[in-house]
Amino acid sequence: MRATLLYGAGEVRVETVPDAEIVESTDAVITVTNACICGSDLWPYKSMEPSEIGRPMGHEAVGVVEAVGADVHTLKIGDVVVMPFAYSDGSCVFCHEGLHTSCLHGGFFGNADVGGAQAEAQRVPQADGTLFVLPAGKDDALMRSLLTLSDVMGTGHHAAVAARVGPGKTVAVVGDGAVGLCGVIAAKRLGAEQIIIMGRHADRITLAKEFGATDVVSERGAEAVERVKELTGGYGVHAVLECVGLDQSMETAIGIARPGGAVGRVGVPQSETIPASRPAFFENITISGGPAPARAYIEELLPDILDGRIEPGRVFDRVVGLDEVPNGYRAMDEREAIKVMVEP
Amino acid sequence: MRATLLYGAGEVRVETVPDAEIVESTDAVITVTNACICGSDLWPYKSMEPSEIGRPMGHEAVGVVEAVGADVHTLKIGDVVVMPFAYSDGSCVFCHEGLHTSCLHGGFFGNADVGGAQAEAQRVPQADGTLFVLPAGKDDALMRSLLTLSDVMGTGHHAAVAARVGPGKTVAVVGDGAVGLCGVIAAKRLGAEQIIIMGRHADRITLAKEFGATDVVSERGAEAVERVKELTGGYGVHAVLECVGLDQSMETAIGIARPGGAVGRVGVPQSETIPASRPAFFENITISGGPAPARAYIEELLPDILDGRIEPGRVFDRVVGLDEVPNGYRAMDEREAIKVMVEP
Numbered sequence: 001m002r003a004t005l006l007y008g009a010g011e012v013r014v015e016t017v018p019d020a021e022i023v024e025s026t027d028a029v030i031t032v033t034n035a036c037i038c039g040s041d042l043w044p045y046k047s048m049e050p051s052e053i054g055r056p057m058g059h060e061a062v063g064v065v066e067a068v069g070a071d072v073h074t075l076k077i078g079d080v081v082v083m084p085f086a087y088s089d090g091s092c093v094f095c096h097e098g099l100h101t102s103c104l105h106g107g108f109f110g111n112a113d114v115g116g117a118q119a120e121a122q123r124v125p126q127a128d129g130t131l132f133v134l135p136a137g138k139d140d141a142l143m144r145s146l147l148t149l150s151d152v153m154g155t156g157h158h159a160a161v162a163a164r165v166g167p168g169k170t171v172a173v174v175g176d177g178a179v180g181l182c183g184v185i186a187a188k189r190l191g192a193e194q195i196i197i198m199g200r201h202a203d204r205i206t207l208a209k210e211f212g213a214t215d216v217v218s219e220r221g222a223e224a225v226e227r228v229k230e231l232t233g234g235y236g237v238h239a240v241l242e243c244v245g246l247d248q249s250m251e252t253a254i255g256i257a258r259p260g261g262a263v264g265r266v267g268v269p270q271s272e273t274i275p276a277s278r279p280a281f282f283e284n285i286t287i288s289g290g291p292a293p294a295r296a297y298i299e300e301l302l303p304d305i306l307d308g309r310i311e312p313g314r315v316f317d318r319v320v321g322l323d324e325v326p327n328g329y330r331a332m333d334e335r336e337a338i339k340v341m342v343e344p
Numbered sequence: 345m346r347a348t349l350l351y352g353a354g355e356v357r358v359e360t361v362p363d364a365e366i367v368e369s370t371d372a373v374i375t376v377t378n379a380c381i382c383g384s385d386l387w388p389y390k391s392m393e394p395s396e397i398g399r400p401m402g403h404e405a406v407g408v409v410e411a412v413g414a415d416v417h418t419l420k421i422g423d424v425v426v427m428p429f430a431y432s433d434g435s436c437v438f439c440h441e442g443l444h445t446s447c448l449h450g451g452f453f454g455n456a457d458v459g460g461a462q463a464e465a466q467r468v469p470q471a472d473g474t475l476f477v478l479p480a481g482k483d484d485a486l487m488r489s490l491l492t493l494s495d496v497m498g499t500g501h502h503a504a505v506a507a508r509v510g511p512g513k514t515v516a517v518v519g520d521g522a523v524g525l526c527g528v529i530a531a532k533r534l535g536a537e538q539i540i541i542m543g544r545h546a547d548r549i550t551l552a553k554e555f556g557a558t559d560v561v562s563e564r565g566a567e568a569v570e571r572v573k574e575l576t577g578g579y580g581v582h583a584v585l586e587c588v589g590l591d592q593s594m595e596t597a598i599g600i601a602r603p604g605g606a607v608g609r610v611g612v613p614q615s616e617t618i619p620a621s622r623p624a625f626f627e628n629i630t631i632s633g634g635p636a637p638a639r640a641y642i643e644e645l646l647p648d649i650l651d652g653r654i655e656p657g658r659v660f661d662r663v664v665g666l667d668e669v670p671n672g673y674r675a676m677d678e679r680e681a682i683k684v685m686v687e688p
Binding site for chain 1: 603604609620621622625628630637
């Protein structure tokens, strides 16, 4: 089958690899109908050391079940499924607590162990726990939004949950990438009163406003902090969604949080430390978040997508075939595209 | 009047200074009957640069109101009061939210602005909002526990609240100082099932067990993390009370937290960054806490003290007069004493 591999910074190749197949009896194999490129894929795309062995890429997919292992009981061939970016057994203590990304028998897609989803097919461990069967026969626009349940919409929602967004709260979203935009959707959906999008790309800002952003801050650093405070009576916001993962964005996030507020971080941190320990401490600011248990959130978010109340699929502003995936990485890295969907 | 001043590391002096007096119409002046030395006083005691101008020390007190300004309406001369370590107006948005340490008109005791409580008397700004009137005529043992409402018991409670301690939860307390010991009391009081005290001083461990600790871990660093995991089925604890403030203690705190767990930090952080950003992120560990809104917690904790259900005053294992305060600092710094009460 054809699959995407990364051989080093900027070195994305689509190659023929052995077909995805059942390894464990709890596995399934899905034909990937829709995949995408993630903001987190851009970190290795920017910085990975050259390697002889390509790293399989992609961890978000909608697909069709084409094979199941002997111990898979809830799925059948032909089911249309969403595949969250982490696999999980659905039965361990952490899955029961809704933290599927810490599943005792879980792991992540997009690596040599299980392969990646920017490919014609994907092996899915713990298939019963991992895959979510979708109502079949949906149109293309809806499919784009359903695909976001695999990661980006669940991640935006997780940032909002971790930042304790709720009715009447003031919210800021740091980062205008696809996750940040889904964070705006999530904040609006959870009842936020004021939603400040922090970014500077006209197309993204426009979309953020359509999703519910009430204010825009395009400054950075100390100026951004000052501007957010001006917009919030001098106090800062109750909830900050940190959707970048850099020291500067985290420092800004803490700087714009109101005393007693919370930062929900979902941008994969690029540092071993969190900055602004003392400001965060003295203002009792909570820092929370991590990889989103996307699997846990599907039940909650799906009805809103099916009913058209939220349209996270609008973050996809480019669609490519598998052979065009390298160009998709380039387009996202150069901010030509917000998020690229792949149709293998 | 006589008061305690710090002139540099190790340089504690008790000197005659101008009497505390009303400056603003919202001030009161209290005669200090009971004060104490705080673990946080030991940071400048260890590290303050030599200074010509002494820094007034002390921020915890029980006292008697001896004067009130023209705009003080809820206090009268002779009232016995607890003075929390931060002053607050009791009426701003943050006080209403229970975060008195971020009061818009608030501040902290133990500095040149307002003076310190290791003294015969203390000026108290925002007296109506700050001081809490106690039922009069209490015995000495009870007075010790009431004094802890000014800081150490409220701070231990805050750590537990920030770490989301609740019924059935597993808890670890990093640090066996007076705050950590009060953290044990708080965790027990909030219904924790397992309480692991992490420390190595026999007298403190004994007291921790009497307060409700179920397990003791005396190892440090990676060994401590391993030991806590052994005691918790391999998972770590739901709630960590970080009562030290050093990088090592914070790293341990994050290391022993269970996925999805929380660290409530109340030890004043000695670094500008929080370590272990990536481990915390990947396990969705929440980092919360800060200066305790001790004023907010008095209503909740007082009945348990008056009824003898909790006895935080037992953390005081030495009592000194004002002239012996320098020796009290030395005793706490050398771990001869857990916490020193001062009777001016």
